[in-house]
Amino acid sequence: MPSSDLRKTALAVACALMPTSILNGAPLATSMVSETAKPTTLTAFDLARLSDIGPTYPAPGLHLLSLSPDGRKIAVQTRRADPSANKYDSSIIVIDIGSRATPTTIDSGGEFILQFVDGVGGARVSTGYAAGIPLRWSRDGNWVYFLKRMNGTTQIWRAAADGAGSERLSSEPDDVEEFSLKSNGRELIYSVLGKVNSGGQPQDAEARQGYRYDVRFVPLFANGPQAFSATRRVVRSLDLSTRIVADATPSDTSELENFIQKLGAEPTAVSRDGRTASSSQAGEIGGSSGGKISAEDASRRKQVCVSAICAGASAVWWTSDDTSVRFIRRGGWGDSETEIYEWKLGAAEPRRLYTTTDLLLDCQPLGRKLLCAREQSTVPRHIILLDPDTSQVELVYDPNPEFNRFALGRVERLNWRNRFGIETFGDLVYPTGYVKGRTYPLIVVQYTSRGFLRGGVGDEFPIQPFANRGYAILSVQRPDSNRLGSSAKTAGENERTLLEDFRDRRSVLSAVEIAVRSLAERGIVDMRYIGITGLSDGSSTVQFAMINSNIFKAASVSGCCWEPFQDALVGPSGADAFHQLGWPQLIDYRSDFWSHISLVANARGVSTPLLIQQSDDEFRGAVASYMALKQAHQPAALYVFPDEHHVKWQPAHRLAAYERNIRWFDYWLRGIGGRTRMAGRSARLILSSHRLL
Numbered sequence: 001m002p003s004s005d006l007r008k009t010a011l012a013v014a015c016a017l018m019p020t021s022i023l024n025g026a027p028l029a030t031s032m033v034s035e036t037a038k039p040t041t042l043t044a045f046d047l048a049r050l051s052d053i054g055p056t057y058p059a060p061g062l063h064l065l066s067l068s069p070d071g072r073k074i075a076v077q078t079r080r081a082d083p084s085a086n087k088y089d090s091s092i093i094v095i096d097i098g099s100r101a102t103p104t105t106i107d108s109g110g111e112f113i114l115q116f117v118d119g120v121g122g123a124r125v126s127t128g129y130a131a132g133i134p135l136r137w138s139r140d141g142n143w144v145y146f147l148k149r150m151n152g153t154t155q156i157w158r159a160a161a162d163g164a165g166s167e168r169l170s171s172e173p174d175d176v177e178e179f180s181l182k183s184n185g186r187e188l189i190y191s192v193l194g195k196v197n198s199g200g201q202p203q204d205a206e207a208r209q210g211y212r213y214d215v216r217f218v219p220l221f222a223n224g225p226q227a228f229s230a231t232r233r234v235v236r237s238l239d240l241s242t243r244i245v246a247d248a249t250p251s252d253t254s255e256l257e258n259f260i261q262k263l264g265a266e267p268t269a270v271s272r273d274g275r276t277a278s279s280s281q282a283g284e285i286g287g288s289s290g291g292k293i294s295a296e297d298a299s300r301r302k303q304v305c306v307s308a309i310c311a312g313a314s315a316v317w318w319t320s321d322d323t324s325v326r327f328i329r330r331g332g333w334g335d336s337e338t339e340i341y342e343w344k345l346g347a348a349e350p351r352r353l354y355t356t357t358d359l360l361l362d363c364q365p366l367g368r369k370l371l372c373a374r375e376q377s378t379v380p381r382h383i384i385l386l387d388p389d390t391s392q393v394e395l396v397y398d399p400n401p402e403f404n405r406f407a408l409g410r411v412e413r414l415n416w417r418n419r420f421g422i423e424t425f426g427d428l429v430y431p432t433g434y435v436k437g438r439t440y441p442l443i444v445v446q447y448t449s450r451g452f453l454r455g456g457v458g459d460e461f462p463i464q465p466f467a468n469r470g471y472a473i474l475s476v477q478r479p480d481s482n483r484l485g486s487s488a489k490t491a492g493e494n495e496r497t498l499l500e501d502f503r504d505r506r507s508v509l510s511a512v513e514i515a516v517r518s519l520a521e522r523g524i525v526d527m528r529y530i531g532i533t534g535l536s537d538g539s540s541t542v543q544f545a546m547i548n549s550n551i552f553k554a555a556s557v558s559g560c561c562w563e564p565f566q567d568a569l570v571g572p573s574g575a576d577a578f579h580q581l582g583w584p585q586l587i588d589y590r591s592d593f594w595s596h597i598s599l600v601a602n603a604r605g606v607s608t609p610l611l612i613q614q615s616d617d618e619f620r621g622a623v624a625s626y627m628a629l630k631q632a633h634q635p636a637a638l639y640v641f642p643d644e645h646h647v648k649w650q651p652a653h654r655l656a657a658y659e660r661n662i663r664w665f666d667y668w669l670r671g672i673g674g675r676t677r678m679a680g681r682s683a684r685l686i687l688s689s690h691r692l693l
Contacts, residue, residue, distance in 0.1 A: 061263030128647030359451030375451030409467030446538035458535030
């Protein structure tokens with residue numbers, strides 16, 4: 001460890017967890033709960049059936065809330081999971097912002113649309129998250145256009161804003177990717193991603209001769225080169241009056257490309273007289289934040305806010321008199337708060353208007369107010385009107401009005417430093433019915449703690465149902481790796497620096513351990529019964545903790561595991577990508593490296609029972625770890641979910657993961673479902689735990 005970090009360590013260990021309060025206004029749940037209603041126990045089934053507004057993590061430029069041209073209505077997509085039928089009930093609804101009228105459902109039905117990204121080695125894979133559905137109004141406000149998936153293909157639909165009906169507009173054999181209304185308002189331009197054969201010959205002909213193993217393969221995801229199925233992007237135009245479809249002209253294609261580029265562009269706002277304000281997002285590699293706010297003054301001269309507070313804005317807009325720019329950024333301890341500032345052009349420092357620990361998404365100016373999607377620690381996503389000047393909040397739409405009837409564990413915001421001196425935050429969720437002076441088993445959930453505390457990243461570890469069963473839960477926000485002080489100049493160099501001696505992993509683990517021990521010192525949790533969970537990066541933390549810590553008595557993961565053989569699973573292209581980040585090649589086995597992370601190398605010394613719930617397109621990455629634990633007679637269980645991805649998208653599977661996690665921790669931390677709390681490691685006990693699951 002660098003000497004500068006050694007100096008920080010003493011301060012970090014001595015630093016107590018510091019509770020903070022919600023800064024502006026009472027939580028929505030508090031104001032809605034009836035004083036006479038008897039709370040109902042929140043079960044995993046209840047949590048799995050919540051309604052959602054838009055995607056979990058909206059892509060830059062994609063609006064969750066589509067504002068009508070006159071600014072009086074919004075269109076949103078809602079999605080309610082039905083675990084019993086293993087489907088979603090999806091709707092497009094229109095909400096009148098200024099009235100208490102019941103929202104109008106303008107379209108319903110359709111299949112779940114998965115988000116796709118470029119994954120390991122460049123293979124196009126699904127994350128398992130819901131894709132963001134674009135909702136776009138016609139200029140006259142009479143129609144809402146959107147994407148809808150029916151019978152296995154995604155097409156463009158439109159629905160009358162008054163609820164009179166909906167209709168399909170495109171009829172492509174492949175999925176429509178993106179669309180926009182032409183500037184004339186009478187035509188649609190859209191792109192289609194069609195699959196084409198790669199390798200210079202039809203794939204079925206190649207299959208008869210045998211596929212050559214090359215960069216097209218990712219064995220983790222697929223049995224053949226289909227992981228890299230090539231796609232061809234075609235742009236077409238659709239005349240809305242005649243319904244005639246034609247290949248797009250070059251100008252149409254350019255118009256669509258410009259539209260798509262603007263969706264992911266830097267936050268920008270235009271004043272009534274055409275002046276531009278924007279936030280640059282560029283920052284140095286390894287820096288904590290970057291970018292500045294700039295705006296044109298009345299003389300069209302560029303003014304730049306030089307204050308550090310003007311860095312990292314996620315949204316900007318002009319004030320009504322066009323003399324100042326308002327913006328949203330993260331700030332406070334470890335960037336745990338959402339802050340709204342106003343910068344008067346030419347001023348040295350902006351003025352803070354509002355701050356909150358709530359998560360605000362897709363805020364759009366509406367007069368003096370902001371229309372936002374909001375999440376609170378105990379309240380799922382809903383829509384509000386926020387006045388930053390007065391901190392007043394008006395509820396516009398809540399898709400889960402019944403959620404206030406459930407008994408929930410009280411939430412306390414915690415601030416602390418890890419042993420590297422990095423500001424870290426998280427949330428302690430008290431057991432429902434908490435009794436002061438009594439200690440409780442604790443479950444750690446990772447690795448974001450902003451917004452509604454549901455199930456951690458990937459939504460597999462049901463926080464409030466855990467609380468309803470007598471657990472304390474520590475929801476941890478991952479410490480920002482950029483604050484480890486790297487001097488790297490490129491992203492690859494920065495990743496290699498973080499991997500050296502597993503510096504980043506040690507930073508995350510220390511944050512978890514310091515928080516857990518502090519809660520034990522406060523007399524809230526029992527150090528003998530500590531569990532830990534995680535998906536993806538959280539799974540990496542769990543794997544590292546099982547080998548480098550002795551405080552965890554049970555663990556559950558998804559998206560596991562790191563092992564010396566991963567080059568063989570991620571394919572040639574993926575292996576090269578990992579090597580560039582500092583992971584050793586298969587032929588260069590380094591015991592000094594793998595002894596810190598590999599379960600295969602440490603199977604006989606691991607003492608934490610491990611549950612792995614993996615998708616069928618990732619389970620191969622966990623098989624070696626699982627088999628090594630089995631051969632070492634360590635408690636382990638591996639479950640594989642069909643037709644799943646990095647995140648489980650099917651409601652029945654999510655419910656099964658919830659319930660199995662509850663049983664797993666009940667068994668290992670509370671002795672429920674077995675004869676005693678498990679301390680032995682015999683194969684017979686392993687089989688017993690399998691029967692429980």
